[in-house]
Amino acid sequence: MLREEADEALMIHYQKGDVRAFEILLERHRKPIYNFIFRFVGSRDVAEDLLQETFLRVIKGAANYQRKAKFTTWLYTIARNLCVDQSRRKKHRKAASLDQPMTKSEDSGTLMDVIPGKEMPSDRKAVSRQLHQTIHRALAALPGEQREVFLMREFLNMPFKQIAEIVGIPENTVKSRMRYALEKLRLELEEYKDMAKALP
């Protein structure tokens, strides 16, 4: 059964023209990759574009794939590089003012209106939504080098050694970046501990 085969074996099958093998690979990795990208860039549209670009690069590079390379390392290296490039492009864009209207209409709200405040919401659904927004904002506030390490370790459950391979830095540096990322997030989300405890 193709479904029980490792990623590397599936990739070899795809090299031989078995599209079903690629379908299984896509099924396995599209959701984690998409979430990694989405939490990295903070935008669903951009995340979908980068997800598509990541797998297109896998398709085009399949002919040159060698089994000795771990598939997930290759896959996340592609995704991480695309995210880094996207972050660099984003930095050169003019930052939108928090006070300016989101549309040309004078009655439309500002960006400040949609950014969650620190007030505790009343209903449970609103609490959950606010907590998610806070976490996303805290993640977005992390430096890119810390964010990528944190996302890979926390959400992809990737060993530090593999993260070091993907990022191309020593494992200790990865752990150090992880430690700084955790400390910043902890301080950022300290106020929401009680809110998180309230959620089931």
Added chain:
Amino acid sequence: MPPSKDTDELGTDASASLLVDLLYGEFDGDAEVQAQERVRDNAQLHGEYESLLQLRAMMRELPAEEPSQAVTAKLLHAAAIYAPATAGAVEADVAIGSRLGAWIKRYFRPVALYPGLAAATSLLLVASVAGVLYVSGRTDLAGPEVTAQARDSESVMVKSTASDPSSGLSASAGLGKGDKSVAEAPTAAQIEAQIATTGSSSTDEESRNQNIELRQQMQSEKSKRVREQGGAFAPAPATETKAPQKGQSRPGAAGKGSRDRGAGGSPSDAVAIELEQRKLKPILDADEDGADGPKKPPDEDSDTAGQKKANVSSGPYSDDGEAARVQSLHREAQDAARGDDCGSVGRIGQRIRSLDPGYHRDVFLRDKALVKCFRYIDTD
């Protein structure tokens, strides 16, 4: 991570690394137990560790997002197109498709642009197809006829080659094998076919029959003269009545055509026809010589005629000296005819006629070597 009194004992980096490794399960077996004991014994480290556990719990609250199915479909389509083993084939198919499309566009675009041209092209196509069908239909009609003719000729050829030529001729001549069974004897159609395939019946057989007839007629003429001289009631020779019968039953007559068809009938009719033939025969023979295939040399013809003369003269003439003179005159006439001296031929003919009218009528006037001089000869 802010340094504390407890963590200072381990060192800031060491304590931070300890917490991260313990938080994400990087220790193995005993190392994990030892790390947990250290954290448990150190209140500050324990507090930080609990705080990080809560942070991780918060992160797990984040729902996993799902990419749109459109992206998945696009990726599967791209994977099918750009699959390494089939990419070359797909590109080749695309190239072939583009070439075919270009060819169709080039040749059919004018037709599509001008409806009149399209209609004319359609008519032309219909006419072409109809023409082809008509031609093929005619060929089919002509085919069986040709085949039937070929079959007939083939059967004739098979019959003519299967039957023994000698037996066929002998049967047609009625010599020797007259009592053969019907199955063995060739049918009239076979004989005709054989004549048609070989060109004519055997010349030797004809001449033999002719000699027999001539002999019989000469005998009948002689007996007639004897009757006229000796008495009107002298009995007619049996051969006089038999000759026409023989001529009638002569198998070769069928192959000779319409000229000999009048050979049958009453004896008086046979004589009249024979006399008529004597007038026409030279002309007919001349026509035959001119119309038929390869001719024998003139000497051969004259020799044959001479042989005939010898055969004939040896029979009915009792006076050998007279017969020899007549034959000598005949040879002189042949020599004169060869020298185109038809006047001499005419004079010699008159002398032969005076000596032997029967020989003159039956032999001299039938000599092919003298044909060209017959207009100088009194044939009455």
